[in-house]
Amino acid sequence: MSTTPAGAETLIDCQNVWKIFGANAEAAMQAVIVRNATKKDVLQEFGCVVGVSGASLEVRRGEIFCIMGLSGSGKSTLIRLLNRLIEPTGGKVFVKGRELAALKAAELREMRSRHIGMVFQSVALLPNRSVLDNAAFGLEVRGVARAERSAVAAQALAKVGLSDWLTRYPSELSGGMQQRVGLARALAADPEIILMDEPFSALDPLIRRQLQDEFRQLTKSLGKSAVFITHDLDEAIRIGDRIAIMKDGVIIQIGTSEEIILAPADDYVADFVAGISRLHLIKAHSVMESLEACRRADPGLDPAELLTTTPEADIDELIDLTMRSTRDGLAVVDNGAVVGVVTTRGLLRGVKGGRGDAAAR
Amino acid sequence: MDLSAFVSAFDAAVEASLQWIGDHGQRFFDGVRAALEAAYGAAHWLALALPAAAVALILAALGWRALGPRFGLLTGAALLACAAMDLWPQTMSTLALVATATLLALVVAIPLGVAAGFMPKLDRWLEPVLDLVQTLPPYIYLLPAIALLGYGPATALMATFIVAAPPAIRLTSLGIRMTPKEFIELGEASGMTGWQMFAKIRLPFALPSIMAGVNQSLMMAFGMVVIAGIVGSGGLGETIYKAIRTLDVAKSIDAAIAIVILTIVLDRLTQSASAAGEGRAR
Numbered sequence: 001m002s003t004t005p006a007g008a009e010t011l012i013d014c015q016n017v018w019k020i021f022g023a024n025a026e027a028a029m030q031a032v033i034v035r036n037a038t039k040k041d042v043l044q045e046f047g048c049v050v051g052v053s054g055a056s057l058e059v060r061r062g063e064i065f066c067i068m069g070l071s072g073s074g075k076s077t078l079i080r081l082l083n084r085l086i087e088p089t090g091g092k093v094f095v096k097g098r099e100l101a102a103l104k105a106a107e108l109r110e111m112r113s114r115h116i117g118m119v120f121q122s123v124a125l126l127p128n129r130s131v132l133d134n135a136a137f138g139l140e141v142r143g144v145a146r147a148e149r150s151a152v153a154a155q156a157l158a159k160v161g162l163s164d165w166l167t168r169y170p171s172e173l174s175g176g177m178q179q180r181v182g183l184a185r186a187l188a189a190d191p192e193i194i195l196m197d198e199p200f201s202a203l204d205p206l207i208r209r210q211l212q213d214e215f216r217q218l219t220k221s222l223g224k225s226a227v228f229i230t231h232d233l234d235e236a237i238r239i240g241d242r243i244a245i246m247k248d249g250v251i252i253q254i255g256t257s258e259e260i261i262l263a264p265a266d267d268y269v270a271d272f273v274a275g276i277s278r279l280h281l282i283k284a285h286s287v288m289e290s291l292e293a294c295r296r297a298d299p300g301l302d303p304a305e306l307l308t309t310t311p312e313a314d315i316d317e318l319i320d321l322t323m324r325s326t327r328d329g330l331a332v333v334d335n336g337a338v339v340g341v342v343t344t345r346g347l348l349r350g351v352k353g354g355r356g357d358a359a360a361r
Numbered sequence: 362m363d364l365s366a367f368v369s370a371f372d373a374a375v376e377a378s379l380q381w382i383g384d385h386g387q388r389f390f391d392g393v394r395a396a397l398e399a400a401y402g403a404a405h406w407l408a409l410a411l412p413a414a415a416v417a418l419i420l421a422a423l424g425w426r427a428l429g430p431r432f433g434l435l436t437g438a439a440l441l442a443c444a445a446m447d448l449w450p451q452t453m454s455t456l457a458l459v460a461t462a463t464l465l466a467l468v469v470a471i472p473l474g475v476a477a478g479f480m481p482k483l484d485r486w487l488e489p490v491l492d493l494v495q496t497l498p499p500y501i502y503l504l505p506a507i508a509l510l511g512y513g514p515a516t517a518l519m520a521t522f523i524v525a526a527p528p529a530i531r532l533t534s535l536g537i538r539m540t541p542k543e544f545i546e547l548g549e550a551s552g553m554t555g556w557q558m559f560a561k562i563r564l565p566f567a568l569p570s571i572m573a574g575v576n577q578s579l580m581m582a583f584g585m586v587v588i589a590g591i592v593g594s595g596g597l598g599e600t601i602y603k604a605i606r607t608l609d610v611a612k613s614i615d616a617a618i619a620i621v622i623l624t625i626v627l628d629r630l631t632q633s634a635s636a637a638g639e640g641r642a643r
Contacts, residue, residue: 083550113552120546124546
């Protein structure tokens with residue numbers, strides 16, 4: 001699923017960021033730094049609530065980065081720290097190499113209007129403006145002339161399939177269409193980064209699935225990067241190249257969906273991923289065993305007699321192949337060489353969420 | 362200290378200060394009076410420039426457009442009835458007074474309301490002042506006004522202004538404060554300047570509330586303009602006041618009907634204007 005080169009440029013760099021809410025936030029922050037005060041201490045001694053504690057993450061160019069957490073996990077606070085809608089109490093946020101906290105008001109406005117778009121759960125379409133004028137909103141703020149911004153907004157609306165609705169008003173649109181306008185509004189301003197704050201949570205499941213796929217495809221084809229907040233792990237897996245899992249303001253684990261499912265960082269994450277189907281998430285390279293290990297178990301094994309597959313084939317494909325095969329085992333071929341064997345046992349282990357032979361990796 | 366002595370000292374102080382203001386601000390208040398009378402004179406001239414039938418036709422057409430044929434026809438007929446009762450000049454004087462006073466009130470109240478909407482501190486200060494202005498019996502404002510501006514329409518305008526301004530201030534401030542949070546966030550995330558946020562987000566959302574304030578101010582102005590008949594405002598208020606003094610019940614009822622007609626017509630027209638604003642904002 002990961003389509004982002006690991007060496008890509010870092011667009012957002014969040015370093016040990018804290019957000020403590022309350023009148024004594026500064027003092028509470030000091031207590032956390034100096035004597036490692038816990039969330040409970042902060043609440044009892046300072047009457048402050050810890051929203052985000054020590055979050056560090058990097059978002060690379062071209063990547064869709066999902067932040068998954070239940071309500072109250074601090075994910076909405078975290079995303080607002082990324083465009084400084086909320087000021088961090090501690091730590092630093094860099095966007096395109098510039099520290100947000102150091103920007104002057106005008107520079108921050110410039111950063112928000114040109115480089116970071118945002119899409120809201122509530123959509124927030126202006127009710128007194130047509131769909132076209134709503135989509136052109138960001139450009140209007142930037143002072144682009146009417147003819148030009150209308151043309152750009154119309155293009156953005158075409159990308160989300162709303163070309164026939166330009167002159168309508170938001171109240172005439174369904175929830176899914178409204179959210180498409182919200183996305184078009186963000187795209188029209190042509191930012192590198194789009195922050196998505198639970199954009200599809202209020203939609204019904206079918207429309208949500210459709211929008212998830214469209215969003216992923218659109219973001220990839222336009223080469224945008226996105227930070228996508230969700231409380232739904234299925235959604236995070238469907239959309240995200242990498243996923244951060246948050247609980248109580250802390251990022252517990254960051255990784256690709258495969259990494260998180262195969263090696264959950266703790267019981268909380270393990271519980272979460274327990275219900276997720278592995279069929280499309282786990283790949284041959286994770287469940288295969290080395291050729292030597294197989295030879296030890298079955299000295300007569302000849303990989304040339306096995307059906308072949310690739311390291312990126314998912315479990316679903318591997319099961320189909322195994323059922324067509326007359327022998328136990330599939331040869332995993334990479335660059336013309338057999339790199340491992342997927343046995344029925346390995347396959348079953350993969351379905352259960354475990355790894356294959358560790359030595360083969 | 363004897364309490365009655367204290368009270369009479371208080372009364373004397375009030376009178377002395379009013380006297381002092383009158384003496385020292387004579388030229389200022391003469392200027393105010395001239396300006397108010399000029400504004401009223403212009404509005405009055407405008408209202409009487411056209412024949413009664415033409416004014417009735419214009420308002421009927423406005424009513425038809427805004428609220429449909431039934432209201433339009435009724436408006437026309439009702440205004441012609443005012444003319445038929447031989448009260449046309451008085452009706453137009455009252456219209457001119459109400460329009461001038463409301464306009465003056467709005468010119469002050471809307472900017473003040475916007476400022477209060479942005480500054481919670483100012484709002485906290487204004488709140489008790491507006492409470493006071495709105496709870497005192499409206500007659501009270503006639504006395505200092507008459508002392509400073511003399512008998513006539515200028516005093517009526519000043520007193521009406523004081524009574525008409527508070528609802529517009531309150532509702533404008535409320536409208537500005539009530540901007541939905543998600544739209545403030547949208548504005549900030551889009552990189553809006555403070556002015557853009559005001560003009561493109563706060564004001565459009567506040568408009569229905571502001572228009573409700575305009576309507577309320579207008580209604581308060583109507584109430585006060587009739588009372589101001591006592592100080593020689595001219596118009597229907599004075600007609601009623603004179604009729605009461607001579608116990609001319611029939612005449613006072615005629616004038617009252619004319620006031621009701623004028624009030625209902627303007628109330629419905631401004632309400633439909635604010636509803637139209639709200640409809641677009643939904």
